[in-house]
Amino acid sequence: MKHLLTAAALLPLAACMAGKSDVPLVPTTPAASVQARGETDAVGTANADAADDPAIWRNPADPAASLIVATDKKAGLHVYDLAGKDRFFIDVGQVNNVDLKDMGPLGIIVAASDRNDRKNARLALFRLDPAAVKLIPLGTVPVGAGEAYGLCLMADGTTLHAFNVIKDGTIRQVALDLTGATPTGTIVRTLKLATQSEGCAADARTQRLYVGEENVGLWRFDARADGPTDGTLVAPVDGERLVADVEGVTLAPEGTGTGGYVIVSSQGDNAYSIYRLSDDSYVGRFRIAAGSIGATEETDGIDFAPGDFGPAYPGGLFVAQDGYNPPRAQNFKYVAWADIKAALGIE
Incomplete structure (x- = not known):
């Protein structure tokens, strides 16, 4: 959900609203500034809230040839290169969130939340051909009633699990079978948040799932198909560290075990908040400020991938x-992880 006012525009409004809410509209916790080193071509849908969610594929053999798949939620999927050039577009209608996993012999599998039918959710599945720089449609998998909204993937051995977040806060975990002529899926369990939810990320190392409930905060669940279904609120919307809407969620794993961070889009004040995966503790906040490339505002989807991406993103x-x-x-804007860590003093 988009806010029509930027953080700067909210300042006079916050003064008028003083005393009417326990949650301040403008956060009191400062945010460090970083600048983007690159950006993509614009999506094809103009004059609309259209760009939404990115997914990064790192080319291990040639990091500079890595690709970003991203949604125009009014029209379909783009594939961008690291220079930001739009290399491929496929018209598949209204797809909201996207994620991808390299499944070895099955290829690089791309999944998108298909909301063309707002009453019946589906997953649209593709194979990314990095040599040809194109997406090959594999088919769609029905995943129950409701509007498909958020989407993230987790590889559990040879099984690919999709977590489809329905707009009303229902989360369906789907075990995908990609071995046949067309993909199929089995709903293995259902989780539930009380209100509108979207962004999610799953950590295969720890078998944890993180989901953003837009006006409440960031939740953590057990991601195992046979795990408990109760969630833990990791980071509440408090108007200081996290400002509604809570939108994109991504992981920045480091080392083994629970090392690394979860990053959340604090859309209400154009910032991003970071928490440790090991103990859910707060690390800091940052904004992407204007430089040679523009700032970001009202961010929906985010993604992170570790490793060397060439000289600009080592x-x-x-x-x-x-x-x-x-x-x-x-x-979509590209930022070096090294710049974020330096701005926040993360070693």
């Missing part, structure tokens, strides 16, 4: 949707 790549990118349509 220590990992963070990609964020930019909801306000005049005079062009919305697009």
